[in-house]
Structures are given as structure tokens and as C-alpha cells.
Amino acid sequence: MLFQALKESDLDLLKKYLPQYGDGDCDLSLVSLFSRGIRNHFRYFEFEGTHLVLERLVGKDPSPVLVMPIGKEEIPFSLFEVLDNDARQNHRPLRFYGRTDSIAPILSKAFAHRRLIIEDNPDRWxxxxxxxxxxxxxxxxxxxxxxxxxxxxxxxxxxxxxxxxxxxxxxxxxxxxxxxxxxxxxxxxxxxxxxxxxxxxxxxxxxxxxxxxxxxxxxxxxxxxxxxxxxxxxxxxxxxxxxxxxxxxxxxxxxxxxxxxxxxxxxxxxxxxxxxxxxxxxxxxxxxxxxxxxxxxx
The missing domain is CATH 3.40.630.30 (Gcn5-related N-acetyltransferase (GNAT))
Structure with missing residues (x-):
């Protein structure tokens, strides 16, 4: 299994990436993840020691989404391939959550020959x-x-x-x-x-x-x-x-x-x-x- 449940014992791993590589999203502070993310069944995996990928639910949508990978370096194409393959194997859509104005250009480049559907929700801005x-x-x-x-x-x-x-x-x-x-x-x-x-x-x-x-x-x-x-x-x-x-x-x-x-x-x-x-x-x-x-x- 690619992802595992986020636990209190993962706090040191979270500190490796946050807040220094955060993009300002209030849901991605260490305190929010520790106090709410664990309770709300966030899952995660670390890719090659360079990027943290979180999986979460948004609102009442039962289908999980992926928080845009977090790390110091540019997201490698090989990581997008891993996430794409995982979504296919688990028969679920490949969906990313984050600041749409900043992640849309990255996804357009990573998936140049595929269509992107953007679902903006001003209630969550x-x-x-x-x-x-x-x-x-x-x-x-x-x-x-x-x-x-x-x-x-x-x-x-x-x-x-x-x-x-x-x-x-x-x-x-x-x-x-x-x-x-x-x-x-x-x-x-x-x-x-x-x-x-x-x-x-x-x-x-x-x-x-x-x-x-x-x-x-x-x-x-x-x-x-x-x-x-x-x-x-x-x-x-x-x-x-x-x-x-x-x-x-x-x-x-x-x-x-x-x-x-x-x-x-x-x-x-x-x-x-x-x-x-x-x-x-x-x-x-x-x-x-x-x-x-x-x-x-x-």
C-alpha cells in the first residue's frame, strides 16, 4: 500500500517539510495536521526522502484527493507517474487539491496530453x-x-x-x-x-x-x-x-x-x-x- 495513516508519531516527518515548504494553506500547518488531520484520516507517503504527499477528503466528497506534493525541489515527473499508477490500480480518479492558480500550470506541464478539470469552491478560499x-x-x-x-x-x-x-x-x-x-x-x-x-x-x-x-x-x-x-x-x-x-x-x-x-x-x-x-x-x-x-x- 502506497499511503499510510497519519499518526501523532509522524510529527517529526511533518516538521521536515512544514512550514518551510508550505504554500500558506491553513489546512497544512503542523498544528492543523496534528489536531485535525489525524482525526480526519489524512494519509501520507514520503517519496525518495524529498517530497511529502498527503491524501485527504474535502468537504463531504467521499473520494480522496491528493494534496500537491510538498518539498524543497521541483516535483519530479517520476512522482506524478507513481501517483497516476496508484490511482489507476485503485480504480479512482487522479485528483489534486491546493491553490489552483499555482498548481494548474504544474499539472498542465506534468500531464501535457491530458485534460484538466478545475473545481473551484470560493467557500474554501x-x-x-x-x-x-x-x-x-x-x-x-x-x-x-x-x-x-x-x-x-x-x-x-x-x-x-x-x-x-x-x-x-x-x-x-x-x-x-x-x-x-x-x-x-x-x-x-x-x-x-x-x-x-x-x-x-x-x-x-x-x-x-x-x-x-x-x-x-x-x-x-x-x-x-x-x-x-x-x-x-x-x-x-x-x-x-x-x-x-x-x-x-x-x-x-x-x-x-x-x-x-x-x-x-x-x-x-x-x-x-x-x-x-x-x-x-x-x-x-x-x-x-x-x-x-x-x-x-x-
Whole structure:
């Protein structure tokens, strides 16, 4: 069998390729793969010690797709031959998932005499922002955000952001249990909560950035993320109290301020076609979107 199930013990292998050879896709940060990829039955194989190939499901489509091979060097034609033969032997279509604008030219060259069918889905496009915009909240575009942040610090003048440490685990779990209480815990929220608990429990083993916004021992917000490329940080989780107006933008700004200078961009994930989530992401004025989709080689 070419592919094998992704496991927690494969973390060192993932670190060999990510985030340094990542393309910014929020799903391909080490933290996302560790906390969600294993649960969602990602599979992988390593080709000749130079490229990592991941196999995953996208949405409710039961047919797996291949994440474009990840590595330092150009993808060799022999690797595409291996993947093509594997698809034929298993009687399934050869489908690749990734940033369609960048992988389409590569696939056109590798499969020059075959037809490519591109399936773009804007609901899964990642929103990308300038990190400096979150730090500075500049210009008229961010007038309302600045006002909300001021309201927050007026209500909580002693609030401060601190990097998460595992001695905060109990307090953070209590905060999360309170945040999720009263909400209808559908499959998506259950998966999200399980992912957060896993990251917090394994924090010291992961290349994760994040922390808590608190005042006098009361946690007001929790956030974390991980690099999905050398200069892009994917913000995976952002939870704040609804009791204090402005807690969410205050948390977003405080987190951005805490990041190292090598982080120039923030990937705040996709909107999944949810109108309220789409508006919330657009309100932060993205500079671009990563147009992700599936390309089938026929």
C-alpha cells in the first residue's frame, strides 16, 4: 500500500517539510495536521526522502484527493507517474487539491496530453491579511475596530495578553467549557473543541504561537495559530467572551502584536459559505484570498 495513516508519531516527518515548504494553506500547518488531520484520516507517503504527499477528503466528497506534493525541489515527473499508477490500480480518479492558480500550470506541464478539470469552491478560499493592519488598525477602514478596542480597554483597563503555558490548562478548559455551553454542539463544534483540547495538551511539542487575554485571573480570550509558510501564520482558533464589547478585536490585535517580525501575513481561514462568517472576515479587509480547489487529471 502506497499511503499510510497519519499518526501523532509522524510529527517529526511533518516538521521536515512544514512550514518551510508550505504554500500558506491553513489546512497544512503542523498544528492543523496534528489536531485535525489525524482525526480526519489524512494519509501520507514520503517519496525518495524529498517530497511529502498527503491524501485527504474535502468537504463531504467521499473520494480522496491528493494534496500537491510538498518539498524543497521541483516535483519530479517520476512522482506524478507513481501517483497516476496508484490511482489507476485503485480504480479512482487522479485528483489534486491546493491553490489552483499555482498548481494548474504544474499539472498542465506534468500531464501535457491530458485534460484538466478545475473545481473551484470560493467557500474554501482562505482569507489573507497584512499582520501590520491588525497591529496598527490604520486608516478609516479600521475606524470601528479601533473604537471597539478602546471600549474593551475602558471596560478592562488591566487586561493583558500573555503567551499560553500549560499551567494555564485548567483555567483555559474552564473558559472553553463556558464558551461552548449554551451552543448547539454539532459535529463541527465538537471537532473544533477536541482539536483545541489536543493542542493545549501537547503545546510544548508543537510549533504553535498563541496566548490568553486576561484581567485579574479572569480569562477573556484564547487564541493560537501556526505558520503555514515561512512568512504566513494561520490563525486557527480565536475565542473571546461576549460579555465585554470589543473583546474579539482586542484579542486579535494583541495576538498580532505578540508575533515575531518574520510573520508578515495572517491566514484567517475560510468562511465555509456561512454569511455571518464571511462578513466578519471581510470586515478585517483581506489583502487577498488563497484560491483553493480540486483539479482532476482525466
Amino acid at each position: 482562505d482569507y489573507v491579511y497584512a499582520c501590520s493592519d491588525f497591529v496598527e488598525l490604520p486608516g478609516s477602514h479600521f475606524h470601528s475596530k479601533r473604537n471597539f478596542v478602546k471600549r474593551f480597554y475602558k471596560a478592562c483597563p488591566d487586561a493583558q495578553f500573555e503567551v499560553y503555558t500549560k499551567d494555564r490548562l485548567g483555567a483555559c478548559m474552564a473558559f472553553l467549557n463556558d464558551w461552548y455551553s449554551g451552543r448547539e454542539m454539532n459535529e463541527g463544534l465538537l471537532e473544533e473543541k477536541a482539536a483545541i483540547e489536543k493542542v493545549l495538551a501537547h503545546w510544548d511539542e508543537l510549533p504553535v504561537y498563541g496566548g490568553i487575554l486576561h484581567e485579574h485571573g479572569r480569562i477573556l480570550g484564547l487564541t493560537y495559530g501556526a505558520r503555514s509558510a515561512s512568512d504566513i501564520l494561520a490563525v486557527h482558533i480565536e475565542k473571546a467572551t461576549r460579555d465585554v464589547p470589543g473583546a474579539y478585536p482586542a484579542l486579535s490585535q494583541a495576538f498580532a502584536k505578540s508575533l515575531p517580525l518574520c510573520i508578515e501575513y495572517l491566514n484567517r481561514e475560510e468562511d465555509l459559505g456561512i454569511p455571518g462568517l464571511r462578513k466578519a472576515k471581510q470586515d478585517w479587509h483581506p489583502i487577498t484570498q488563497l484560491k483553493k480547489g480540486v483539479i482532476e487529471v482525466q
